[in-house]
Amino acid sequence: MANNHIDITVEPGEVHALLGENGAGKSTLMNQLYGLLQPDEGEIVVNDEPKVFRSPRDAIAAGIGMVHQHFMLVPVFTVAENIALGAEETRGGPLGWLDRRRARRDVLETSKRFGLPVDPDALIEDLPVGAQQRVEIVKALTRDVDLLILDEPTAVLTPQETDELLAVMRSLTEMGKSIVFITHKLKEVKKIADRITVIRRGQVVGTATPDTSEDELAALMVGRAVSLEVDKSPAEPGSVVLQVAGLVVDDDRGVRAVDGVDLEVRAGEVLGIAGVQGNGQTELVEAVMGLREVRAGKVELDSEDLAGKSTKRILRAGVGYVPEDRSHDGVVKEFTVAENLILDLYDREPFGNAFRLDRAKIDGNAKHRVEQFDIRCQSPESTAGSLSGGNQQKVVIAREMSRPLRLFIASQPTRGVDVGSIEFIHRRIIRERDQGTAVLVVSSELDEVVGLADRIAVMYRGRILAIVSPDTPREEIGLLMAGITGAPAEEEGTK
């Protein structure tokens, strides 16, 4: 059961934040409001009228629009085509010609009315994520909705794009629209929300106002006090473990993604790579892991050349790797937790050899790790897909930390992970550092990089722009992330 007797009320012109950990039931609730799921009990009342939504069409007709966490856009269609999709205007009856001109005009009109610039002729696949999201919002607004549901809208945005989005939300509420803002990011909630409802395990556990402190909100969400700061002692760097010099890597389309990167990570330190998603961090890490071809330059682990080696060899050399996209690259969702915990060790003692697996050892290991890493699952035999995002991530981290490591690489270690698990994962990463492992953390969350790293490398368009200390002012790092070097001159932010 994902929702249990939840009551929420949204007033006109307010931003109502729905705060909760992953798996708390926020999306389930909103999918019922949007007609994707039907409630087993209870009712939805719009402007004092009880409504039954059989499909999103009903919800839109009642003035409710939704922007999903994963955009529902057709990449090869233009902006105008995507916005028209589902409510296409035709000339000459329902089977007539598509009225593209009118679709285009509608887009421009809405975009102007709400101050949301979009190019109606651009292809979706050519647009950055922030612009795609704007298209989703414009699409909802052209349907004349009064209530807009934004499901984790900031998860994919850069800090600057996030500020822009918050400004847009503010101006929409000023025009009388209501917004339900689903998130688990406390800072944003405090910045924008008029009212906050906190959901835990499918139930409303409290309501709050924006002046509630972050610690209090986090405690409400998780159900216990959590520490938002990463607790760590100063690093004691040893010898250089990973050395990358002059590294050049191409992305999937053959475009240069990493363009001459030099960096080194020492034993017992955390090097954080900050940067807006898509500036070559992914390709850099994949090249180090042997998952992507090294075009030029060298990658050395304790002066052993890694370039051109297979991923298996690199892992066996003592490298632990947490990929950025957990469900794509981290776990096999159809496999059990026990199987996922040995995904890279299945053919080695004690779990097996080149021919056979030792089920008893595999199950024993699973029991141990589940306990050690606090993985919440019904049993080690549950499929990984049945776990929440945070627990899936713990499975990956448990697997990668369960052998002696020289280098630990974590990409977006806490993306889509609930607050309680974030704390746990951060503590584990620092513990790994304190045991003398060299740690490389890539994250597009600046807070995370600043909290974990002993040195921060800022990456922009395939290059390392600067390596700075975590004590550097945020604004300065933010500007570096936007590619602006030199002294920060202008004030940042929109609020």
Add this chain to the structure above:
Amino acid sequence: MTAEPTTEKKPVEKETFLNVFLRNLWSSNSVTVTALSIFLAVVIGAVLIVVSDSAVLAKFSYFTARPGDALEASWALISAAYSDLLKGALGDPEAFSAWFSGTGRWQDALAPISETLTYAAPLVFTGLSVSLAFRGGLFNIGAQGQAVLGCIAAGLAGFTFGLPIVLNLVVALVAGVLGGVLWGFLPGLLKARTGAHEVITTIMLNYTAGLFLAWLVIQNGVQAPGRTDAISKAVASSAQLPSFGGVLRVHLGIVLAVIVTAGVAWLLNRSAFGFELRAVGANPHAAQTAGISVARTYTVLMAVAGGLAGLGGATQVLGTAYALTPSVAGNIGFDGLLVALLGRNRPWGTLMAALLFGALRAGGNRMQSYSGISLELVNVLQALIVIFIAAPALVKAIFRLRAARSAGFGVSPAKG
């Protein structure tokens, strides 16, 4: 605006065994769907039997006046047809009672089961071939071509070497496996090296294999001496799979099929390679990230799948046909696709599905000769079963099985 979408929390109470049993029966359990699919196919088959019989159909023209006539005749026809199907597949009670009372031979009583097993044996191998490849994320349409190569290699080995007993059979079987391995390895390698889609390459290799066989059997040294039609020399008796002889055609191949099924089950669940192939099949990206070589897995997997299909072809030549003809492999490779689907890509499920298909085939023969119902009805039944299996939503809708939770919107309710 107020929203109160809620779900009721049911009080926890002790459930009786019957409750649990019924809930499992009516939930969207695939075993139930499989059984209901077979049932639906039989019902539609019954309609087709009636519709295709002009005498019975004529009685429907005065249905409103005397409905009893039409219904009685339909029921007689359907029950005769299906009882012949069952008798042909499992055995005729009369033959059994004759055997027990000493007036009939045991061979006659057991002949139907023998036929079922004979038809099922090669399908087990080709079905396993498709199932295994599918678990590794590959769609092996090429079981047919691999089986043909298995036929060719086993047949050639069977009449060429003239080795002593036992050894000759083993060599011929191994040759069959190797023939299939070759025909599976090629598309596997192409997929791994160049990304060529296995569906396309295996379909092409099916044609290549079939045409090669047709050419081969009329060549000097292969074609049976003194024959002008397309048939090869007979396989040496020392290379034939032992059988009971006479009406009992069933041969050692079915025993081999059970052993190989157990082997494939072990391979999938207990071996390192099985782990690799399941990981690659479920999520190749995660497998690659964990250091499993996806390219190597694809290549080896296709070779193994080809070997299984090749073994199926070999049992067909060495156990049933005893000589190569252009159609010696029949349709076993394509039927293997259906068998794998019906068996839900599980080794023992595939074995069961092959037995069902074997039974339909054997029973269909009797149905045709006794009730005069075309053998094609069996094909229709097979096709209907597979269509229903492939459309579980349809089956659930017909029987009002409890609907899946997210009603097909692809929304994951688990995410917060």
